[in-house]
Amino acid sequence: MKFLLFTLFGIVQFLSLASGKSIPKNKFSHKSLKEMKEEIAGYEDVAESLINLAVYGKAKNRSYERLSYFIDTVGPRLSGSKNLDRAIEIMYKNLQQNGLDSVHLEPVKIPHWERGEESAVMLVPRLHKMAILGLGSSIGTPPEGITAEVLVVTSFDELQRRSPEAKGKIVVFNQPFVSYAITVQYRTHGAVEAAKVGALASLIRSVASFSVYSPHTGNQEYQDDVPKIPTACITVEDAEMLTRLASYGKTIVIQLKMGAKTYPDTVSFNTVAEITGDKYPDQIVLVSGHLDSWDVGQGALDDGGGSFISWEALSLIKDLGLRPKRTLRLVLWTAEEQGGIGALQYYRLHKGNISNYSLVMESDAGTFLPTGLQFSGSERARDIMKEIMGLLKHLNVTKVFTGGEGTDINFWIQAGVPGASLSNDLFKYFTFHHTYGDTMTVMNPKQMNVAAAVWSVVAYVVADLEEMLPRT
C-alpha cells in the first residue's frame, strides 16, 4: 500500500516537475467550487500518506521526541536571555541537519527584561506569603518594597466608581475569567488603569481557566502619559480570598517587592527554513510557531509544541519526497511574548511580497488533539479549506471554525491574507499557559502526531494547489 502510494506520488511529482515553472495570469483561485473539489480530491492519497507517516509510520512520536529533548535540555527561553540564543542556535542546526532549504536567520532587536527576585506578603489581617509572578515590562519596586493598604475591585468599572479610594493603595483586580481575549485586558492594562487613579502598584488575578495556586505571568503595557507602577499577577485563590476579606470589612495590607529590570534591547533572530516551491517559488505558505517563551515553566505548550509540529510538517513532506508548487516557509518567531516583536520585523521585511502569500499558519494555542482548523479568510477560501479538511476524515479532524488569528500572523491577516490555526482544548491550554506548569508533562506524543498530520496536510495541499487561496 505504502509502496504504491509512494510510486503514485513519484509520478505526480515528476509531472509537476515536468510542467516547469510559470507564473499564472491570475494566481488567486477563480475556479468554481466544483472544480476545486475535484482538484482537492486528487490529494487523497497524499493526505493519507502524510497521516500514515505521522501517526502510524516511522515519524510516529517524532515531534514529541524532538521537542522533549529540546525542552528538557534547553529549558525556558525568555526574550533577551542566553537560553533563547541557545535555542535559536540549536534549531538552526536542527533544520540544516534535516536538509531543509534556505535555512537562515533574520535579525530582530528584541526587549530584555528580567524579573529578578520578587515576593508579596499579606501582613494584615494575617501573615500570608503570596505566590506572584511579575508581568513582563513591569518596573520593580524600591528595594524595601511597597507596603500599602489594598483596594480590591472586580472590574475596571468598579475601579472607576471607587477611584477616590485608590490613591496610595495597591489595587487588586479580581476579575472573573471569561475568556482569554476578554480577561487578558486586566493583565495588559491593569497597571495603567490603577496608576491613573493614584495607585502605587497593581496585583492582578491570573488569567487562568483553572488553578492549583498557580500564578500566570504575561506581558503588560505602560502608557507614556501615565506613571509606571509595578505590577504582578497573583493566584486566583488569593484574589478570591482578598475579595472575601474585604467583604468582611477587614483592612488588608500587602508588602510587594519586585526586582524587575529592563535592560537595553538585544539582537535575536527569526529562524527560517523552507521547502522551496517547485513551480511558484516566490509564492508562500507560511507555517509557524514561536521559539521564545516566558522564564517560568519551560515553554513546552507555549510554544514549543507549535514550533515543533510546524517543523514536523515540513519534515513529513520532505520524508515523502514531496515538493509543492509554491514555497512552504517555516518561521520560528522570536520574542512573541513581548508582543510579536519578531513577527513585526518579519512583516516589515517581507510585506512587499504580500500578494504572494497564499496562507499564513501559526500554531500557538496548544497541540493537544485538535478538533479542527480555525480559519480567517473569505467565504470562497473557507469553502476550499473545508474541502481540504475533508482529507483528514480518517483522523476525524475535519471541522473548519472561524478564528485562525495568532499574534505572529495577525499583521498578514489584517492585510487580507487568509490565516489558519489549530482548534484546541483552550480550557487545558489556559490552565498551564504562562505558568511553571508549562512543561512536557502536558504534551502527549499521540496528540502531537495528529496535530502534525493535520498541519502538514493543510500546509502541503494549500501550497500545491494550482492557484492561491482567493481573498475578499
Place this chain on the structure above:
Amino acid sequence: MKFLLFTLFGIVQFLSLASGKSIPKNKFSHKSLKEMKEEIAGYEDVAESLINLAVYGKAKNRSYERLSYFIDTVGPRLSGSKNLDRAIEIMYKNLQQNGLDSVHLEPVKIPHWERGEESAVMLVPRLHKMAILGLGSSIGTPPEGITAEVLVVTSFDELQRRSPEAKGKIVVFNQPFVSYAITVQYRTHGAVEAAKVGALASLIRSVASFSVYSPHTGNQEYQDDVPKIPTACITVEDAEMLTRLASYGKTIVIQLKMGAKTYPDTVSFNTVAEITGDKYPDQIVLVSGHLDSWDVGQGALDDGGGSFISWEALSLIKDLGLRPKRTLRLVLWTAEEQGGIGALQYYRLHKGNISNYSLVMESDAGTFLPTGLQFSGSERARDIMKEIMGLLKHLNVTKVFTGGEGTDINFWIQAGVPGASLSNDLFKYFTFHHTYGDTMTVMNPKQMNVAAAVWSVVAYVVADLEEMLPRT
C-alpha cells in the same frame, strides 16, 4: 409545610422524652430487615426537614460561610503551630455559642515539626530551580545543603535492582499515580528505602492526580534501625523530566537544602461537642473531621470542609429542635496529618465504652457533591444504611459503597464499630490535597449544603433508631 413538620417533630420529641431513659436488653439491632425498613420509613419527614433546612432554608450556605470566614482569617493549622491553637480556641467558642451540649477540649500531646526554608536546584545538566515541599518529620540538610548526583527510579523494585548505584546519591522516585492508598507508600517509606541502599536524600514525585507544577507535602515515617535522610516531594513535572534526562544518558546533579526541624511535642486538644442523647445518652454516634492541616495552603479541603459539615450536621439537628435517643458527638481531631495523633489519644481514653459506639463517621475526603456514603460494617448494618440513604432520594445521593475508613476513625472500625464517610470526587481531591491550592476556591457552598444534609440525616437517624447498628 414547615410549620406542620415542626409540630410533628415536637410531638415525636415529646413522646420520646415522655418515654424516659432506659437501657435496652440487647442494644444491637436484632430487628428483621422488614421491621427496620418500617422504622426508617418513619424518618422521611425528619430527613426532608433536614434537607430543606440545609439546602433551601435558612441554613443554606451556612457551612460554607462559617468555613470561609474561619479559613480566610485563621489560615493553615500545622500540628504544633500557634495557628492550630487559635483555631481550636475559635472552634471551642463557636460550638459554645451554637449552644451545643458538653463542649469541651480533650488534651493530646502532638508533634511540632517546622519545614523552615527549603530549596532544590538542578545544577547539571542545566540550572533549574525546582519546587519542593519537605515531608513532615523529615530532618533537614546541613546548612550548605546536600549536592549529589541523582539516581531516578520508578518503583521500589527498580531501586532494589539498581541498589549498587544508589550509594552517595539523591534517589528520586518517579512512581506513577495509581491511587492515593497505593502511591502514598512512596511518600511514607521512600526515605527509609533510599537510606537502606546508602542514599543521602530522597526526592519523591508528589502523590497527585493532576498537577500544575504543584508539589504536595504529607507525612513520612523513619525507621529506628535505618539512618534518617532528608526527604521532600517534587512535582510530577520535574519527576518526569528527571526520568527523561536520565534516559538521554545525562548526568543529573541536584543541590537540596532543607531547614526542617523537629521541636519537642506540644499540648493540643481534640475539640468535642454533643447533642446529648435523650434516651441512651451513653451510646454514641460520632461525627468528625480534623481541625489541623498542613502548613501550605489553608486546609479548606483537608479538612476544613469535613470539620464544618460535621459541625453543621449538629447545628441543623439543633435548629430543628431535634434530640436523638443516643448522643451525637462531634469531634474535631487534632494532629491528624501526623498520623491520627489526636484520634489515637481519643481512642485510648474512650475505648472502654466501645460497645456503646453505634457508628463512627469522618468526612476527610472532600465535601464536594457527594455521590453516596462509603460504609464499613456487617452486611446487616449495610442493609440498614441502604435504607437510611433511601431517605436522601430527593438529593439523588442514595448509594452505599464499600469503604468508609478514615485515619481518625480506623481505630474504632478495626475494633468492629461500623464506620462511614462521604463518597466524593477523589480526582479533584487529590489535585489539591496537601498543596498550596487547598483553599476556599475549591469549595462550593451548594455542594457543602448537600454534603451537610447527607451527613446530618445519616447521623441523626442512626442516633435515633431504637437499636444500635448491628456488628459482625
